[in-house]
Amino acid sequence: MTARRIFGVETEYGITCAPPTGRGAAASGAVQDGDSHRTAADGDGSAVVTADDAARYLFRKVVQWGRSSNVFLRNGARLYLDVGSHPEYASAECDDVHQLVVNDRAGEMILDEMTEDANDLLFEEGVPGTIHLFKNNVDSAGNSFGCHENYLVRRRRDFQAMGEALVPFFITRQVLTGAGHIRVRPGGRAAYAFSQRADQMWDAMSSATTRSRPIINTRDEPHADADLYRRMHVIVGDSSVAETTTMLKVGMTDLLLGMLEDGAKVRDLALAEPMRAIREISHDTTAKVPVELASGRRMSALDMQEEFYSRVTGYLDDHGHTAELSGVQRRVLELWERGLRALRSEDPTLVDTELDWAVKARLIERYRAKHTLALDDPRVARLSLAYHDISPRRGLATTLAQRGLMARITTDEEVADAVSTPPSTTRAKLRGDFVAAAQDRRRDITVDWVHLKINDAAQRTAVLKDPFSPVDERVDALIAALEV
Ligand SMILES: Nc1ncnc2c1ncn2[C@@H]1O[C@H](COP(=O)(O)OP(=O)(O)OP(=O)(O)O)[C@@H](O)[C@H]1O
Numbered sequence: 064m065t066a067r068r069i070f071g072v073e074t075e076y077g078i079t080c081a082p083p084t085g086r087g088a089a090a091s092g093a094v095q096d097g098d099s100h101r102t103a104a105d106g107d108g109s110a111v112v113t114a115d116d117a118a119r120y121l122f123r124k125v126v127q128w129g130r131s132s133n134v135f136l137r138n139g140a141r142l143y144l145d146v147g148s149h150p151e152y153a154s155a156e157c158d159d160v161h162q163l164v165v166n167d168r169a170g171e172m173i174l175d176e177m178t179e180d181a182n183d184l185l186f187e188e189g190v191p192g193t194i195h196l197f198k199n200n201v202d203s204a205g206n207s208f209g210c211h212e213n214y215l216v217r218r219r220r221d222f223q224a225m226g227e228a229l230v231p232f233f234i235t236r237q238v239l240t241g242a243g244h245i246r247v248r249p250g251g252r253a254a255y256a257f258s259q260r261a262d263q264m265w266d267a268m269s270s271a272t273t274r275s276r277p278i279i280n281t282r283d284e285p286h287a288d289a290d291l292y293r294r295m296h297v298i299v300g301d302s303s304v305a306e307t308t309t310m311l312k313v314g315m316t317d318l319l320l321g322m323l324e325d326g327a328k329v330r331d332l333a334l335a336e337p338m339r340a341i342r343e344i345s346h347d348t349t350a351k352v353p354v355e356l357a358s359g360r361r362m363s364a365l366d367m368q369e370e371f372y373s374r375v376t377g378y379l380d381d382h383g384h385t386a387e388l389s390g391v392q393r394r395v396l397e398l399w400e401r402g403l404r405a406l407r408s409e410d411p412t413l414v415d416t417e418l419d420w421a422v423k424a425r426l427i428e429r430y431r432a433k434h435t436l437a438l439d440d441p442r443v444a445r446l447s448l449a450y451h452d453i454s455p456r457r458g459l460a461t462t463l464a465q466r467g468l469m470a471r472i473t474t475d476e477e478v479a480d481a482v483s484t485p486p487s488t489t490r491a492k493l494r495g496d497f498v499a500a501a502q503d504r505r506r507d508i509t510v511d512w513v514h515l516k517i518n519d520a521a522q523r524t525a526v527l528k529d530p531f532s533p534v535d536e537r538v539d540a541l542i543a544a545l546e547v
């Protein structure tokens with residue numbers, strides 16, 4: 064059996080309040096306002112709601128019931144407003160990639176409902192504008208925000224070495240899992256790139272997040288038994304719109320981690336200049352231009368991803384794991400291989416309903432051809448932004464999926480269910496049940512990834528150091544105490 068692993072994805076969302084033109088952000092020229100102190104203004108100069116204010120409207124109901132803008136939900140996830148006014152949804156702990164995609168999509172649904180409520184509130188108060196939420200990584204002011212992946216790994220002395228083996232993987236996987244980005248080249252001309260996030264990363268590994276923007280954050284905060292585990296906190300990925308891109312991003316990383324945890328070494332793929340390579344690779348949409356390795360060898364991102372793919376599949380075969388792979392793991396490997404083939408044969412149609420960069424490129428190219436537009440035309444920028452708008456009405460993903468232009472692996476029913484139901488196989492189940500019981504009985508509690516506490520005279524607390532366990536008698540007792 065491939066080892067069971069806990070993982071979770073945190074997504075920060077872009078937020079803006081578009082001026083009221085009645086046409087929605089995609090058509091109205093909305094920009095994302097990342098600067099909370101700036102007041103955006105529409106064409107005739109009338110002020111509209113800042114991103115900061117929009118975030119406050121968004122969280123007003125949450126603050127009413129949770130008395131905080133940092134809450135844990137019935138589905139085990141965390142929802143909060145961090146600095147910089149970017150709403151964040153941190154998925155519940157999952158132990159299966161499909162389950163993770165479902166919990167992540169439930170987060171979009173929760174945030175979309177909050178957006179609709181906030182827009183109703185704006186309307187009621189006579190405030191002009193429509194709030195939009197974007198699952199992307201950069202706003203029009205150039206501010207970057209993240210999508211972090213978390214993987215539980217066993218604690219061992221060579222965590223740093225494992226991280227170093229992963230850096231070239233994370234730098235090159237963007238040719239498969241990048242969200243696609245129209246960037247402005249020096250000199251002002253627009254060009255398509257694989258990743259929104261690549262230009263924003265400054266460090267390979269570091270214990271700080273925002274200041275240095277490392278690929279892997281090495282801060283030691285396992286949210287689990289610290290004697291046994293570490294949490295690999297990956298900062299570098301683009302947020303994914305297509306479910307299949309999330310699936311591949313997390314699934315391929317999980318399989319590679321399994322191989323490394325089992326003792327396999329990947330030392331020969333270290334890059335000479337990782338932070339230069341990450342940008343060059345993002346900008347080279349052929350994925351075939353070589354970059355220099357520490358060994359002096361030159362390989363392209365495509366060569367390197369082919370190498371990672373063949374090492375992972377070779378490892379699985381050699382250790383008899385291939386036959387035991389789950390359905391979603393097989394799907395991950397199949398898409399990984401097909402993505403590589405699409406790049407090698409320069410045929411994006413092989414993946415243009417599944418990998419964000421290809422889905423988006425196709426959308427943009429068709430639109431440009433139909434209206435004879437340059438890549439840097441503002442209408443193309445708005446279309447590209449609307450790809451990330453989470454609203455099923457204003458955003459494009461739902462329509463693309465309905466037209467068969469974007470693949471899905473979940474059903475609407477599964478996602479709707481996961482709005483209020485935690486994953487059943489991990490610690491998230493205990494947290495979700497506890498939160499639900501407290502909400503139903505209007506009891507005051509304090510919760511984080513590890514702790515569940517009833518805020519009464521007795522201050523009963525359960526400490527859940529095992530993220531794999533969905534059952535715990537102490538939590539049953541806590542829930543019983545809530546119910547009396
Ligand atoms: N033991 C664990 N191993 C791996 N992932 C975990 C574990 N416990 C929780 N997670 C996941 O890690 C993520 C933590 O999200 P959170 O936003 O709280 O991150 P953080 O790094 O602790 O804090 P911050 O975002 O404030 O820096 C969640 O998606 C959660 O499901």
Ligand SMILES: [Mg+2]
Nearest residue numbers: 073151153211
């Ligand atoms: Mg977070």
